[in-house]
Amino acid sequence: MLAAVLHGMNQEISLEERPSLIPAPDHTVVSVQFAAMNHRDLWIQKGQYAGLKYPIILGSDGMGTVEGKQVIILPGMDWGDHEAYQSRTYRILGLPDDGTFAEEVLVPTGNLFPKPDHLSDEEAAALPLAGLTAYRATFVKAQVQPGESVLITGIGGGVATLAMQMALAAGANVYVTSGSSEKIEQAMRMGAQGGVNYQDESWPQALKKMSGGIHKIVDGAAGRSLGLAIECLLPGGIAVNYGGTTGPIEIIPQRLFWNQVTLKGTTMGSKSDFAAMLSFVGKHKIHPVIAGVFPLNKINEAFAFLKSTAQFGKVVLAIPSL
Template identity: 40%
Template sequence: MRAIVMGSYGSPSVLQPADVPAPPERAGWVTVRLAASALNWHDVLVRQGRYSSPLPHIPGADGAGVRIDTNEAVVVLPSLFWGRGDAAPGADWEILGDHHSGTYAELVTVPAECAVPRPRGLSLAQAAALPLVGLTTFRALFSRGRLRSGESLLVLGASGGVATTAVALATAAGARAIVTSGATRKIDAARELGAAGGVDHTESDWVEAARALTPRGAGFDLVLDSVGRWAESVRCLAPGGRCVVLGASAGEQATLPVRPFYFGQYELIGTTMGSPRDMAGLLRFLDDHTVAPPVIDRTFPLAQAALAHERLEAGTGIGKIVLTHD
């Protein structure tokens, strides 16, 4: 089969098309013939060697296609071996494309619970773009963040997959979403998805500007921080507010003043992708609500995965980048 293989860690140039053997059959696993796969920042970290993936390796976590044993249209749930508990994943949990061959290929083999029905009304590109960010964001907002209709949400960022998905899901649930960005066009794009407004997070007073957009300037009920700016995120909260953290692209360390934190009755909540039960909850949510589909920035042929990674790292796009497997 055709696939994108990285023979070493490094720049996008390590991603090269190659002919490789089809994945072997395994008891309890199913094979999906992929029509599209989507990029995530996680793929960049895999490519850079952050997860010590075996070499040579096929990266990729997201995909959409057909289950070859049943001919059912499916999307790939990239959360492997989550375990029975929902509070946190078990010790064996990993993301597809870390140590198991991923979705930058014609075929991928996954545990049977990880081939889930493709949601109605989505194109192949939109379906491929949904699982990782959809599941991650659904868990962050609802399973962990307990977002409710009528509450206010601040999303750090405006243009990435998590940010655009958060605005779409929160708006569908009846929450009021505000975003941050350093680019006016990205805030404008978020407004088109349903965001009520946005602030420029490159300005020194952006926290105050964001709080001013909440009722009576009281702050946000929930902040979604996918970059690691904890101190500023907590300052954006209303008394009793929750900050859900799911990334560290802007910082690996954070310092918080302790007294304001406990006097504010704040919650700091960590989260990651999600369980099969979270995925089932996302699919029910999509059935029960009118939700804007995943935003697609651009598509590339599978063979141009390196170019797709260059665009992802440039950070100029809005939404998800998708590889087509025609």
């Protein structure tokens, strides 16, 4: 099989022929049709991820076929028995297990779900990791309700964009942040009530003025910006964080305890979260936004596009058929 292999830190991806995969007990070989990229893949390439090992086939997201039937892959493995948190042996496809940037991938049979009928193959590949993370953050942790004002930070990223789409489908009033006015405008065309550019130092004041205050925050940046976003929360509000791209959270403690604010962490989600996410996406006919599709032999160009932060939505890889 053809596979995109990373051999070491800060190296380009190389295309190589690998032996075809052999099914293992309780595991199934999926013929991959499309895969999708995440910033996790970039962090592994840069050596900024725990448990690094090389060589590795990256890729957490994908869809393909098993015995002629199209399937979508749950990328998280061995969540465990507790819905509230993952087990110590929880892991994500693409490290340490070889991932979806190949013609075949071996996954636990229980991680395969029918591809949603309303999605194209490219959209189905783009959904799993970002959709699962967004769903758990938005509904399990933030408990977003109709009519609430919800702030989604860093719009344009895969998780943020799907979180916005889900919150809108649930009847929330969504506001966004971005360093790009164009991305804010695109979010508003998709239904967001408004947005602020976080490069403007007065953005918290502008957000409070346009929204009247925020009930819930879904954030993947952390850093100083999350602390500023929390200043926009109404008393009793909830902030949920799923990532730390800008570093340690900087919060004035009084903003939390005096306003009875709750700060929650979340990552990925359980198998039941994934099933609930697929049901919600199917019910509301949500389509992941595709920023670009690259053939597998252009994977290094796809990585460069993802690094540029120019994209709005997900970057997808087309996998050649065997």
